[in-house]
Amino acid sequence: MHVLTLGGGPAGLYFALLLKKHRPEFEVTVLERNRPGDTFGWGVVFSDQTLGNLMDADPESARTIHAAFNHWDDIEIHFGGEVLRSGGHGFIGIGRRRLLNILQDRCRELGVNLVFETEVRDAEQAAREYQADLVIAADGLNSRTRQRYAETYQPDIDLRRNRFVWLGTHRKFDAFTFAFRETPHGWFQAHAYQFDADTSTFIVETPEEVWRAAGLEDMSQEEGIGYCEALFADVLQGEKLISNAAHLRGSAIWIRFPRVITREWVHWADIDGRQVPIVLMGDAAHTAHFSIGSGTKLALEDAISLVNHLEAQGYDLAPALRAYHAERSVEVLKIQNAARNSTEWFEHVDRYARLEPQQFAYSLLTRSQRISHENLRVRDTPYLENVEAWIAGHSGLPPQPIPPMLTPYTARSVTLKNRIVMSPMAVYSAVDGVPNDFHLVHLGARALGGAGLIFTEMTCVSADGRITPGCCGLYNEAQRDAWARIVNFVHTQSDAKIGMQLGHAGPKGSTRRAWDGTDLPLSDPAEPNWPLLAASEQQYLEGVSQVARAATREDMDRVKADFVRAAHRADEAGFDWLELHCAHGYLLSSFISPLTNHRTDEYGGSLENRLRFPLEVFRAIREVWPQDKPISVRISAHDWVEGGITPDDAVQIARVFKAAGADMIDCSSGQVTKKEQPVYGRMYQTPFADRVRNEAGIPTIAVGNIFEADHVNSIIASGRADLCAIARPHLADPFWTLHETAKLGYSGLPWPKPYYQGKVQLERNLERERQMQAAQVGQEASLARLRAELEGSA
Template sequence: MNVLCIGGGPAGLYCALLMKKRTPGHRIVVVERNRPYDTFGWGVVFSDQTLGNLVAADEPSARAILQSFNHWDDIEVFFKGERVRSGGHGFCGIGRKRLLNILQRRCEELGVELVFETDVEDDRALAARYGADLVIAADGLNSRVRTRYAATFLPQVEARQCRFVWLGTTKRFDAFTFDFRATQHGWFQAHIYQFDGTTSTFIVETPESVWQASGLDAMTQQESIAFCERLFADRLDGHPLMSNAAHLHGSAMWIRFPRIVCEHWVHWNGDVPVVLMGDAAHTAHFSIGSGTKLALEDAIALDACIAAHAGLPAALAAYEAERAVEVVKLQSAARNSMEWFENVERYAGLDAPQFAYAMLTRSQRLSHENLRLRDRAYVAGYESWFARRAFEQAGVAAPGDLAIPPMFTPFRVRELVLKNRIVVSPMAQYSAVDGTVGDWHLLHLGARAVGGAALVMAEMTCVSADARITPWCPGLYAPEHTAAWRRIVDAVHATSDAKIGIQLGHAGAKGSTRAMWDGIDMPLDDGNWPLVAASPQQYLEGVSQVAREATAADMDRIAADFVRATLAAESAGFDWLELHCAHGYLLSSFISPLTNRRTDEHGGGLENRCRFPLRVFAAMRAAWPAHKPMSVRISAHDWVDGGITPADAVAIAKLFKEAGADVIDCSSGQVSKQEKPVYGRMFQTPFADRVRNEAGIAAMAVGSIFEADHANGIIAAGRADLCAVGRPHLANPAWTLAEAARIGYRMVAWPKQYLPGKQQLERNLERERQLAAAGAGLTPQQVAAKLLEG
């Protein structure tokens, strides 16, 4: 087979040498526009895992790369004059020029033809000239091939929010160093790592607005470098900063990162396929050190797919399918990391230890327990710092041993102290009779109250009969409802140290429907009641009842209903009250522009759309005891173009904060059936993160939080103050206690009646850990040593 590779960067060279190594009879030509052994850039970073992949793919080039690497385990963060260091991260740095030189020499050893100083303007003509059976387009960020066949590849190219400049310095750093500097215009950060015996990469990054306000857009290259030298003078210790892009003018050396995503990677010119690879196909932000990693792994995958499949069509289809999955995972993590660095100002209020922890876990690929595996001493020290502060803030005497996972630290809201950070989400049971809760609710909520969570939330409870979602939803609009709820609240208080809250809501256009198991959101066959919403609405087009627009009289009545229910909740003895303003229910329908098309004072801009929900909240807050907390559940993202966005959620949170809310419960979606949510573990946590750190109000994270590791990372990083866990609590009422045992935390209190179960569970889990360690190839002595460490 004749193979033409356009682009002599890491992707093209590595793919060429792997294919030539596997099948020496191939003729493989790599065409590169630069001179031989010439490149731009400073160092690149690999993880230890990536190095393992290289060794397996081609040991000779991997050996040469390993011999040229500068290896380090530590990450060091400088913030607000403090230094935080953690270890066990396992990175290697190598000069980009050195890496390419190794790959070029290896290609030459194997017989790959390298053609330099050739700028490819017409890939089809060049393919014809070499008689190519396959064209590999590895021509980088500004790929001409990708542009030419854009109708096939369907690329999305997005210039991101920060400007950055790639510099070098002669100062050597013994850790991957992140340095954050506040200026009068905003934040700058440096990403620094050593890549050979004498030189370190020194990337300076800042948001576009800060870059312009600092005057860097008008500076020469020499002035820009001098600016950075002054800003990071104490980190450079007199060493200069250097640029290897002398051909660029001052402002041109500062670039915006292009995030590139392609829907397809293969195009056919007749019988000759053109396949994208490396930066031509995708990019991943430098803060996660993955661009070159992705390029090399593309090459490994393409070579393997061609070897494993008969014929190029099947091989390239397999390559695209396999790499698309892996790249999406890494690009998702890289996007999280990139967005974190774009928004350093958001986290400027954090103390240095928490800021550093948040930075380490920014991509959501590095979890709390993974950090513990890397550096047990660092995590133990951080947990002690976090716990000490948490007990101080809660006004509770701290225990002697502060080695407490963050999810088990206390949290104070007004005069209420929660024993830990876990909340049982409100989960509809559809088991009330005429609005009255009964034995099922007593068992359901009682079991979870003794299961270890700090706060158990009752399901959405409706403020009137016509506010119900279904005929089987609970209410607080009749004396018998209050008495029934009091029975449950008293039982929770008598048998556990958990607190219990209630969520009040009005179904709006989503009311008068069947129970979930009989057809969620489907209207009743008979017995329907009239519905109201912010504007005329039919939730399921052509299926649901049509809700009429709420009048002023309707709003007066509904506000009064909420106040009456609030007073009833206090009479029933609830500790916590939440107002439901999410998921397309009545108050949510006022907030979202998708469902509010009013032209009066309750329609139009966001503040007008929030007017009625805020009125209801203020009336409830006035009726609810001042010493008790109130939260508000919002849909922080409608997942529909033109709907509520996370930025809107911050504005909404600020409005409710001004009205007296204590916590914002950050959910999303369920406002429109046109929604296209992006699911994944902890997928709604970024909304809580923004609300907490931009609106300055405590936040509750919800959505696919199903492990202690998730909750610990969220709380420790300051992404939320509380974690609401729903479905896992349906499967296991004692989820919180079970997770404590699973992570080896034994100091959590169990009901005395259940202590034998605690001991058995802890023994079983300890045995599983021993077996896992033995399976990892450890000797019995090593297993014993690890058990003693733990």
């Protein structure tokens, strides 16, 4: 087989050497446009785990790389006049030129044909000239191959917000260092790490608008570098910054990072009647932001994966390439999602600058969501315990390490014992809107289960405001008295607080219970449909749902009065907390979203106008709800449809409710239209709570696929939200908080006294499991050391 690789970067060289190692009889050629010693980077970084993958793939080159790298465990953060350090992160830095030279030498040793100073403008012509059966397009970020066959590869290139410059310095850093500086124009930050005996990479970045305001756009290269030297003089400790881009003029050294995603990675070209695949690899196929150091990692692991799949398929190219793309696209998506989180964090440093240094540093360390609270404990227990003690102290507890999710939270006169909320969840089990024994057991069990705040399901303010005939209401005294019974149980039998969520179904009402067909209109004559209201005439399920009519001023006055009466009854029933439901396409949400509000009066048009009626309702209930009790507002922070509410809008919405007296924003999303296309994942809605909290300056509740204590602890400790609402996990486990706390190995959380023996046994069993796992890990480590010693002897 004749294999041609376009591009002599890490991806192209590593693929060539691995293939030649497995198949010495193959003709493998690498075409590179630069000279062997040319490179325009400084150092590259990857983790200890990546080096382990290289050791498995080719121990010879991995050992040489290992001998050349600079290793560090610590991350050091300079912010707010403090220097904070966390260890156990396990990175290696190596000069890009040194890495390329190692890979070039290994290629030559194995017999790869390296051809330098050769510009490839036409992949098909090169394939024809070298009689290639397989072409690897590892031609980098600005891949000509990707551009030529864009119709096949379908690239999506997103030029990111920040400007950055890649420099070097002879200041030797003993940790991966992040430094932040505020200027009159905005924030700058530096990423610095040592990669050889006397040189470090020093990247400076800042948002585009800050870069322009600081005048860097009009500075010469020397002036721009001088500006950075002065800004980070204390970090550089007298050393200069160095550029290796003398060929660039003026501000051209400052670039914006392009995030590259390609839908397909293989183009089949007809070369003189032969179908030859041209396969993207490395930066040609995908990029990951330098702030998580994964570009080189992805490139090298692409090469490993493709060679493994070629071997597994006996070099039957079509199935091997399908398997390669299927495997790598999933892994790359994970890394790119993490890189996106990290990129956005650095693009919005001003969002987090209000945090105190300890929380700012924690937020930075966990920005990608690939490092969690418990993962930090494994890496550096003393550091994490200091963070936990700091959070406890700022929550009014003695400054000692406890899980952040177990710290108290106070809103007005109400103090929650911890940060766990049982999210409002409809159970469709009421009769004529009256909660019954099911609700008593359902809510009572969760209150006993350790959560700090228990929310009712969305409770409707009128009979025609219900979602289904099984929904609870608070529009008569019988319902109030039934709720009072439940509130009394929660207050007398637990130390949880209980909140009432009030709402009106609007255009999504008069439907069947979920198990009989979600969102489908009623069809049983025994339970007839009722008329529906919305901001504008609409039909939630096109051709299926009832048509909701546009609310008149009279309708709006009646609805507002219904909310006021329900708020009165909630107070009479003894609820501690009130939440106004303005999300998910229900009546108040239908006014807020431009997808459902097409009014031409003062309640339609601008966001300010669309918020007018929900604000009227909020102000009316805030006026009658006791001033010493909090009110939160649930919003849809993203409609997930073009033209709908965006996270930018959510920040504005939160600011308006904050000004009206809201104590907290419950940040959900979607369910406004069936055309939505959410992007799901762990904690996928938490970024909305993060933005609202840290931009609008109002406390938030994070929701959405939060299902482990580790998630909650990470969210609370990083300042991304103040409370975490757990929904479906509470349906599966009423004692979620108690069980998750026990899994952490923390025994300080009290259980209901009748259940104390269960606590003792659970903690004993979990401790036994931890000891067994530790023993197994130790045994595996011993075997690994033995294997390494035997390989070394051989």
